[in-house]
Amino acid sequence: MEHSLTRPSEVIRSEALGSDIFRLTIMAPQIADTAQPGQFVMVQAASGQDPLLRRPFSIHQVSGNGTVQILFKVVGRGTRLLAATTKGDFLSVFGPLGKGFTLAKQNKNIAMIGGGMGIAPLLFLGKWILRSGFSGKLIALLGARNSAEINSLQEDFNHLGITTAIATDDGSRGHHGLVTQLMLQHMDPGEEWQVLTCGPYPMMRGVAEICQGMNWPCQVSMETMMACGMGACLGCAISKPNDLHSYQHVCKDGPVFAMSEIVWK
Amino acid sequence: MEHSLTRPSEVIRSEALGSDIFRLTIMAPQIADTAQPGQFVMVQAASGQDPLLRRPFSIHQVSGNGTVQILFKVVGRGTRLLAATTKGDFLSVFGPLGKGFTLAKQNKNIAMIGGGMGIAPLLFLGKWILRSGFSGKLIALLGARNSAEINSLQEDFNHLGITTAIATDDGSRGHHGLVTQLMLQHMDPGEEWQVLTCGPYPMMRGVAEICQGMNWPCQVSMETMMACGMGACLGCAISKPNDLHSYQHVCKDGPVFAMSEIVWK
């Protein structure tokens, strides 16, 4: 396996999707060729040594001509620096890393449920499911703070022919409330569903609870602080269920886990 | 005294004068209004904390509409970051600081002698001398590595009506050799001269030797590592002559000193 470490990757496009949400398109053929949905990349935000560590981002989209996209919200110094990146800049991007989503059985219906920046990997996932020749129902339930944050993303899903339903915190688009509240509205309990979700922990806990109740298999994509992203630092530990003093590592064993592998508290 | 610390200053223009020499024009009216030639500013190069310290740069030019220019060569991380600055960016610039050049007596002839980036303050100085109603001879002897480095700067001096003579390390323009070798060529020993010089230490030592021999007063602009630029850290110490264990501080007592105040070794 060869990785994209030898030279930095060129930023092909930088888009602002709302005031604090950005999308970078980066030329990284090695990543684009091998990435699986749910995997992530580690991006170096600073040219100097501060901030020191790379930042993990889900792979948002890949294209046949070798580009990779990340979608991110500005929450601190690293993302602020990345937001200032413009076309023609070079970034050190390293990946693809981690274990992505897997499809349990081909013909169950699939619900992708994303909240906030957890929506990022779902677009890649949706495309990949469609390309795999999947013939069941495929829907995306998407939660966001407000309409501005979700508008253009929803279009991207619709463009692929994926049915979407939206929930916003302020009610400015779709359902006024939580994305979990959309589930039983759009997922017929009489049907077999599998759920693939990414978003804030409390949201995924809510999704997992419903899936447990309905006996639907569910995969969740976890976030932790990461130093290396590749299993070397052991910094990204999370507890295993049943034995709180036994740990698994988000960057290697995940970021995507079966809901049963996670401690919900 | 109010200083330009409260908000960052806008970069109005960024020019590349050769491959590793840059000129930034910065909107900083408080500095432009009060600066004296030979004074300097402290510029924050990084948006983060690395590199941590501000970088000192001579004031290269000021304009009536509130802009200040610095001229610099890329030698390390700070200058590399500054070179990447573009129009519309904001920089934290703090000054004017230090003690600039003073004119000994109005009607002696004046030679400004600059080497490398030591040329930076001399353009401001030349303009200021001319504006002061000076009526003697005013010449600029300028040393550079090569023609590319000096071309546009020489034009700037000529534009003011200042006679220039050039020496380059590679002979690609003017005299092939040291700028000190131009002195006795262009400065008639029969006349009274005062010399104002800025450049690498060995060059200024050469200038000072000739001035001592000729009994010409000479002011030199010194460089040291600086943390604060304002007399607080005591980091910029240089020895006083006659008592090597007694120190003066370049940022406060200088950067411009009479040649007799410097230990030449």
Added chain:
Amino acid sequence: MEIEKPNLRVKIGSLNLQNPVMTASGTFGYGEEFASYVNLHRLGAVVVKGISMQPRPGNPPPRIVETACGMLNAIGLENVGAERFLAEKLPYLIKANATVIVNVLGDSIDDYQALAERLHGNDGISALEINISCPNVKKGGVAFGTNPEMAQKVTEAVRKATDLPIIVKLTPNVTDITAIAKAVEAGGADGVSLINTLLGMAIDSKTRRPVLANVVGGLSGPAVKPVALRMVWQVAQAVEIPVVGIGGICSAEDAIEFLIAGATAIEVGTANFINPRTTEDILVGISDYLKENKMDSIQKLIGSLQT
């Protein structure tokens, strides 16, 4: 409950400070250097550059070098000496209505004592900060601050010389800083401040020489903050007297972290070089934090860490 103006007052022994924001010795000159950037009288206190009985020229250059998120200095305690300080520097600070803490240093216990005696009784000096990171020339140059007994003796000697509040400034270059803190507490200190600089070194790979003429120097700046915060937390639990937190403080957030760890006050050092207004900015930031968190007094913040 809206907090209009939180109470920022703190106490170190008999020293009353209007707020916990001070300057770190050696990074703020004698105060006057900052007069055009900071309202000196608004600060908790101005801690001046370390003073010795006799003037000192300091070390030969180079004296400073930048490191990753920090800097090394080997200024060598250059200072104008006690007499010139009293005659030339203190009057300005008094006129500016600043609360003045004098950082003192010496080569021997007698030195410290004599200096404390000389400074005692001068109007305008509110407290002494005893820098015990200095080498004890009588004990082969081992720093006073690395040995609990020597640290206690220096404190006792100064205690004898003056009833001014005494803050002993601790060096971080020790195995167990709480042992030193307890020793100076036993010696009569009214407070401890920490950390002084971490001993470090820089080498120029091109010349294969040390960058600093003095070979080694003191590391300061954001790089040392995690070490400083840990030590402040440890010491705050180990002693009863107030702790002053120092080390890499650049923002109100940094300062607040030290207060949460148990510091009664903080000193801003290297950050003064990058932004001379840092102290006042931090003052405003602390006040805003208290308002946002509905705390009517800084006392609610101090030592509020939940472990």
Added chain:
Amino acid sequence: MEIEKPNLRVKIGSLNLQNPVMTASGTFGYGEEFASYVNLHRLGAVVVKGISMQPRPGNPPPRIVETACGMLNAIGLENVGAERFLAEKLPYLIKANATVIVNVLGDSIDDYQALAERLHGNDGISALEINISCPNVKKGGVAFGTNPEMAQKVTEAVRKATDLPIIVKLTPNVTDITAIAKAVEAGGADGVSLINTLLGMAIDSKTRRPVLANVVGGLSGPAVKPVALRMVWQVAQAVEIPVVGIGGICSAEDAIEFLIAGATAIEVGTANFINPRTTEDILVGISDYLKENKMDSIQKLIGSLQT
């Protein structure tokens, strides 16, 4: 004189290394994690994650936090234990033709000794690195490495158990690191490596809680380099055995500075997280430096500091 291929070989006791570039324990997994980025057999040695007799789960999360030019970790020595290391991890490294140094840790002197005995005699282990920054549970949790006597005893115990080359890894959280270095030299160490991490802490001002579940953690990365370089220089002057330099090394220039200060070899730690290829890049950079400076052997560089 053109230097075509400078001699990079160095020796630590009976351990011959083809070059001085090693990995720092805990930052390179068990080597296999880096196999797609680095040619493991080209490195001086791979120092694996610290191994204890029994597997350890490590600390609860959060375990890491970024700081200015550095990071804090409180991994808590999570490792697979000696048996699984020998059965599952070592074979890969042997196949990859890597020179393997096993970093060992324990709670008691007996622990260290038993572990050294267990590792002894296994093909493919070239040396042991003894991590004495661990707390001695029998002595109230004081780290072995902070006390010269305890440090010497651990070294002696391991020395008895094996004739593998022993490198003792020193903690920087001490007043005088040369005293510890001399003690382990007297105890029979073939070399010392330093520094382990500086004890630090981070606080979240919003929640007023420590960021790390373990409250304190170890500081590493560029921030600590000046402290590490100073200690390596001091220790290199104090002992006869080779010194391995560690701390904030990110580039060939950094590595060269440690060699100049007196290190016979170096280990790359945190930098592996930022660029997994750092070790190989440094290897090339050192070789280039020697060529540029017309040095036919790394020996000319080691300890070449002119003070």
